Amino acid sequence: MENTNSKIGFQRLTCLDGLRGIVCCCVAFFWHYQHFSPSNFPFSHIAYWPYHYGWLAVEFFFLLSGYIFFYKYSKPISEGTISFRNFFILRFSRLYPLHFVTLTVVMLFQWYRIFQGKDFFIYSNNNLYHFLLNIFFIQNGWIYTDWSFNAPSWSVSVELLAYFLFYQILKNIGKIGNNVYAAFIALIYLGLILQIFSFNVPLFNSQVGRIIFCFFTGCLLSKLQGMILAKQKQLLFSCICGAILLFHFSAILIFGYEFAIVKMLGNYSIVYSVLFFPCIILLALNSSVVNKILSLAPFRFLGDISYSIYLIHYPIQLALVTIFPFFNYSERKIFFVYIILVIIFSSISYYFFEKRLQTYIRSKAKLTNT
Numbered sequence: 001m002e003n004t005n006s007k008i009g010f011q012r013l014t015c016l017d018g019l020r021g022i023v024c025c026c027v028a029f030f031w032h033y034q035h036f037s038p039s040n041f042p043f044s045h046i047a048y049w050p051y052h053y054g055w056l057a058v059e060f061f062f063l064l065s066g067y068i069f070f071y072k073y074s075k076p077i078s079e080g081t082i083s084f085r086n087f088f089i090l091r092f093s094r095l096y097p098l099h100f101v102t103l104t105v106v107m108l109f110q111w112y113r114i115f116q117g118k119d120f121f122i123y124s125n126n127n128l129y130h131f132l133l134n135i136f137f138i139q140n141g142w143i144y145t146d147w148s149f150n151a152p153s154w155s156v157s158v159e160l161l162a163y164f165l166f167y168q169i170l171k172n173i174g175k176i177g178n179n180v181y182a183a184f185i186a187l188i189y190l191g192l193i194l195q196i197f198s199f200n201v202p203l204f205n206s207q208v209g210r211i212i213f214c215f216f217t218g219c220l221l222s223k224l225q226g227m228i229l230a231k232q233k234q235l236l237f238s239c240i241c242g243a244i245l246l247f248h249f250s251a252i253l254i255f256g257y258e259f260a261i262v263k264m265l266g267n268y269s270i271v272y273s274v275l276f277f278p279c280i281i282l283l284a285l286n287s288s289v290v291n292k293i294l295s296l297a298p299f300r301f302l303g304d305i306s307y308s309i310y311l312i313h314y315p316i317q318l319a320l321v322t323i324f325p326f327f328n329y330s331e332r333k334i335f336f337v338y339i340i341l342v343i344i345f346s347s348i349s350y351y352f353f354e355k356r357l358q359t360y361i362r363s364k365a366k367l368t369n370t
Helices: 014-036 048-078 084-115 128-135 151-173 178-196 206-230 234-255 257-265 268-286 288-294 297-304 306-323 332-365
Strands: none
Touching: 014 048, 014 268, 014 288, 014 297, 014 306, 014 332, 048 151, 048 206, 048 257, 048 268, 084 128, 084 151, 084 306, 084 332, 151 178, 151 206, 151 306, 178 206, 178 268, 206 234, 206 268, 234 257, 234 268, 257 268, 268 288, 297 306, 306 332
């Protein structure tokens, strides 16, 4: 959900920026549109998957994060050229400012609703205790799994844990090799167990399971892509991934969504995380046609503001239902009003608040690659 580009030298993968933007829209504009409780969902006939399975996009985000973090940070961390302090400040400066602002906005609107005699909108754990958890960015997975305030930020909260584990593994094991990959695989298995058995205790719960399972799968996927490039097998893997995705799409057309996804795949969230989503990423990276399409300016733009869209879309929803309770969210024009508002506020936030404050924090911290 976030733009991970920084001054650490690496070639930016613009096709993954485009993918990130598309996936973010699946969550913000379709899956979470259910918050409005429309009697009919706009464009439901062509957007069935994101309306019904859009929550899987969070797994896609986690995979993309793992891929990009391994691609970008594995060598600097393992070689000791980036300290934990600098790594922390890079993450803090990118993630926290917008989290704090959206948390404050949601708090004000939710408590205003209570003052007006209305109920909390969607998420009800909006008390002082959960506010403090949100302030310290440990609102989900670390202690509890409750939804509170700007609830979509839960995924960023648990992602911080993945960042910490990622850094410690690469820093303490040192040279990238079998031991590093063994640690990644061990965490993937742990994440799988936490999801299958639905544990719900601090640090060992399904939310943490989702992030470590997908994030470290993304790390291994980055390693696989390096091997594909080294052996010049881009065409072969493009064909394999394309065939797998075509088979799944054909099954959906022939048998319908529920049968092709739920009945055929069983635990479809895991299947998507280890098969279909990695295939989409590999196809984007290795197919020149798909790569060029996803690298087009509109997709790159959505990728740049994807973190903003992700954290801002719920506050926009909250503001709309509070200020304009008479809106009919089944109407397509209201659907477009919502999307346009989210994109406008996200663009303003990214270009005039987030980037400037990020630069300011990093300059004050005097970041160096040590």
